[in-house]
Amino acid sequence: MGEMKYRSGYKYQLAFDFLLQTRLRPTEIIYTEFITLYMDGKMVIRRAYSWDGASGPTWDTANTMVPALYHDAAAQLLRQGLLPPEAIDYANAEFDDMLKARGMWWPRRRIWQIGLWLTGGSFADPENQKEVHEVD
Template sequence: MIKYKQRRSYKYNLHSELVYDTGLSVKAPIANSFLEISAGGRLVIKPGYAWDGPSSPAIDSKNFMQGSLIHDALYQLMREEVLPQSARKRADEILKEVCLQDGMSSFRAWYVYQGVRLGGANSAKPDLLSAP
């Protein structure tokens, strides 16, 4: 039996480290080539990490990039079952908070938040497949 994941194309590649305190709790800290999260929720995204940016129909604006990066990393950790599915609400809140901090209008940040709350659940579900 093999285990595999379907890949999608990524639009962006990180060239500087990003550190963000998520406020999430993790049973055991993890670290790989591109992501680390401590037991206390300190997320480190390392250079070389690739992500697809804001999801359609969103516009890839500068005030959306950092939020989409953190959000994508947190959703990846949920897909890999490092974070529980219950962390999705906090991940979505972080997206909104970071977008607001980066200068996004309140209305657009609200709209973005509503979009991920309504349509993001499948993107956070584990994606490991298997075949005989």
């Protein structure tokens, strides 16, 4: 028998593939186990992708679920070095636009913008991969 290995810190898991159009424009198609990002900005996030919802001292609401999913997927591509570091600015701006389009009250959006600014993009830093835990 081998060791079980897992990552913690996720709250949600996609039940079906999810497609969205983004402003991210890679120079070639990015394909990972759970995320595909096409050169035209189309992003496919596959069934069973796990994410933690919105980070920080906040609560998840219907108008935050898709933006948080998108932002977590974009941050994962950044952490893996598959998007250039400057893509973080596009991802953060698009995240805010998605929240606005879904009717999030502007003071709450502003607090989230400040939170992103305060983290300095650490959530997208390759050094911040989720830790793998082992159990015998």
